[in-house]
Amino acid sequence: MAGYVEMYRLGKTYDTPNGPAVIVEDFNLNMTKGEYVCLLGHSGCGKSTVLSMVAGLNPITSGGVVVANREIDGPGPDRGVVFQSPCLMPWMTALDNVLLGVNQVYSHGTRAQRHDIAAYYLTLVGLGSSLNKRAKDLSQGMQQRVGIARAFALKPKMLLLDEPFGMLDSLTRMELQEILLEILMRDKVTTLMITHDVDEALFMSDRVVIMTNGPRARVGMVSHMPFDRPRVRADVLEHPEYYELRGEMIQFLEDQDHKKLKADAAKLEAMKTESESTLTEETVS
The missing domain is CATH 3.40.50.300 (P-loop containing nucleotide triphosphate hydrolases)
Known part of the structure; x- marks a missing residue:
């Protein structure tokens, strides 16, 4: 289906x-x-x-x-992607990090409209009072919130x-x-x-x-x-x-x-057998 x-x-x-x-x-x-x-x-x-x-x-x-x-x-x-590490621009604010994508996807919108979209999703993830903090000054959890807001802001x-x-x-x-x-x-x-x-x-x-x-x-x-x-x-x-x-x-x-353990053991046994066979051949020759 x-x-x-x-x-x-x-x-x-x-x-x-x-x-x-x-x-x-x-x-x-x-x-x-x-x-x-x-x-x-x-x-x-x-x-x-x-x-x-x-x-x-x-x-x-x-x-x-x-x-x-x-x-x-x-x-x-x-397709919005959020990785284990949010990959933010550390020198930019939380708002500006979200705006990086918003400005591309909503290039037809006004500056105020794009600002409101980014601010809205940052507020949803609990960063409404940290819009203007630089990413490098945010905790790991707060940085991940920015990453989540950035993904959702692109709808x-x-x-x-x-x-x-x-x-x-x-x-x-x-x-x-x-x-x-x-x-x-x-x-x-x-x-x-x-x-x-x-x-x-x-x-x-x-x-x-x-x-x-x-x-x-x-x-x-x-x-x-x-x-x-x-x-x-x-x-x-x-x-x-x-x-x-x-x-x-x-x-x-x-x-x-x-x-996996059985497969690894079988592989090791095959390698051992091959090695022993090679040694035997070299000894005979």
């Missing part, structure tokens, strides 16, 4: 001195408009590779991505989040999770978020998609969240299905660990 966002047979291969390295293969995922999907998996499985291809920042080797009936062929303002069709709370302390992380969900409820932006945190995925998303280990990573498991919106953290934690879903996800990830 077609969706608002379609990732079909998405693949990424890199050329290496030892031949082609297939990182992601046959990755398929459809998302409905306004849906929030968390992409989960072990480090190195290809999560960020998928997100960077959807963002148009990494060329697609095979398959494709369609957003709002248009196949992407590079980066664009229809994207899709929001892409690459572990946006990964570098924050737990209290700041929970606060920003709730701020982000409030804005998403208001703006109805289709969102794909990468995370390593099972509990974060459970709390934030409508669906959790877990990738298999690489190489040739793909969708391995999909879980639908039964929790009501707007989300209340205490209600989610007390939901009768919460710990069952959490256990299933952790079990899948542990199974992936075991498969």
